[in-house]
Amino acid sequence: ARSRRRAVLLTDDLGALGRAAAGCRGCPLHAAATQTVFGEGPERARVVLVGEQPRDREDRAGEPFVGPAGGLLRRALEEAGLDASEVCLTNAVKHFKFTVPEGGKRRIHKSPDLREMTACRPWLTAEPAAVRPRLVVALGATAGRALLGGPFRVGDHRGVLQPFPSPGGRGDGGAPALPDARFLATVHPSSVLRARDRDAAYRGLVADLRVAAAALQ
Numbered sequence: 001a002r003s004r005r006r007a008v009l010l011t012d013d014l015g016a017l018g019r020a021a022a023g024c025r026g027c028p029l030h031a032a033a034t035q036t037v038f039g040e041g042p043e044r045a046r047v048v049l050v051g052e053q054p055r056d057r058e059d060r061a062g063e064p065f066v067g068p069a070g071g072l073l074r075r076a077l078e079e080a081g082l083d084a085s086e087v088c089l090t091n092a093v094k095h096f097k098f099t100v101p102e103g104g105k106r107r108i109h110k111s112p113d114l115r116e117m118t119a120c121r122p123w124l125t126a127e128p129a130a131v132r133p134r135l136v137v138a139l140g141a142t143a144g145r146a147l148l149g150g151p152f153r154v155g156d157h158r159g160v161l162q163p164f165p166s167p168g169g170r171g172d173g174g175a176p177a178l179p180d181a182r183f184l185a186t187v188h189p190s191s192v193l194r195a196r197d198r199d200a201a202y203r204g205l206v207a208d209l210r211v212a213a214a215a216l217q
């Protein structure tokens with residue numbers, strides 16, 4: 001089973017990876033979620049942007065960042081000069097995690113825990129390994145933690161280009177290192193929607209994404 005799994009994870013075909021991930025039972029989240037939401041974008045995207053996990057809208061649609069946070073992110077990308085044709089959008093965890101309060105109907109998002117993030121990590125490592133982008137952008141702390149594999153505060157890293165950490169240790173799926181790729185962190189678009197000063201938070205996101213755009217020049 002191990003060698004089969006490695007063979008799947010080492011493909012550079014994002015579509016094949018997505019089809020393999022559709023059947024993932026690596027953690028309990030698949031049971032309540034509608035479907036796996038895998039990375040989407042051109043095969044040779046120059047940037048991979050990593051969010052937290054699909055929310056209600058993404059879970060239903062099977063596509064990342066199609067809800068309110070996604071709308072804001074897409075606007076910010078355009079404003080920063082990053083074309084949709086050069087970005088791949090994905091999430092640290094590929095299934096929606098939620099609770100339904102007693103007597104209610106709405107599915108309320110819950111942040112993934114370390115176990116779920118660890119279970120999903122082979123997929124998260126496999127996506128950049130397949131796409132081979134020039135830059136990987138963490139949108140928020142969960143993505144930063146999942147990509148760097150340790151405690152992560154957006155405030156300590158945001159807007160600063162760093163080398164992309166080589167995969168290693170458990171759960172890397174045998175993915176090759178990307179020696180020329182760089183890493184950048186910024187806030188999660190949902191945090192902009194929740195911010196007291198939304199305009200300032202949005203400008204901060206766009207400023208960080210401009211650093212990403214400049215890194216591709």
Ligand code: URA
Binds near residue numbers: 053058066069091
């Ligand atoms: N939509 C996503 O796909 N990911 C997030 O992290 C938030 C909204």
